[in-house]
Amino acid sequence: MFATLVRRMAGGPIPPRLRNATATPLVEAYNSPYKPKKIWPPDFSKLSQKEQFRFERRYKRRVKLATARPRWDKIVRLAQLFSVTSVLIYSVLFMDWQTENQPFQGLRSKFWGVLGAFSPAQRDERRTPDIAAITNSK
Incomplete structure (x- = not known):
């Protein structure tokens, strides 16, 4: 990032033909021989209430479509879901509440009893038969 900034600063000024190239199409658009049929934005003081409402609705719909970013919205929703879920799981299973009666004890x-059944010690106990129980049953 900084290397690019330094390289651009050391490059010198922008040539005049490139500097004006961006402004030329804009000037040509205003000098176009094809005049628009409608003036934008319309003068709202000259419009009726119904026409104003239609313009507002159209403008709001176009703004909503232009600013829609479905991928970003999905990422934000998933991040919110993950963060809220992780905080809830932490507070229920791991957090020390510093009280005598734990609310989720x-x-x-x-x-932890169900999860403890899958621990290596518990698994070994389940695999090896109880010798005392076997000898007593005979």
Whole structure:
């Protein structure tokens, strides 16, 4: 980023033919032999209420279409969903509430009990048969 900025500053001034090239089409548009049928923006003081409302509706619809960014909106919605969900999961399962009665203690104990059944120690206990139970059953 800074290398590009330094390179552009060291390049010198923009030649005059390139500087005026951007302004030329704009000037030509105003000097066009084809005049527009309608003047934009219209003079709202000369329009009726119904015509004003139609122009407003049309303008709002066009602005909404021009500013629509569906990919960005989807990313923002997903980021919001992820952040809210992660905060809720953290507050329910991991957060220390610094109180005597934890509000989600029942849910926590049930969750960690189910998750604890998949721990390596619990898995080994399930795999090895209880020797005392086997000898007593004989």
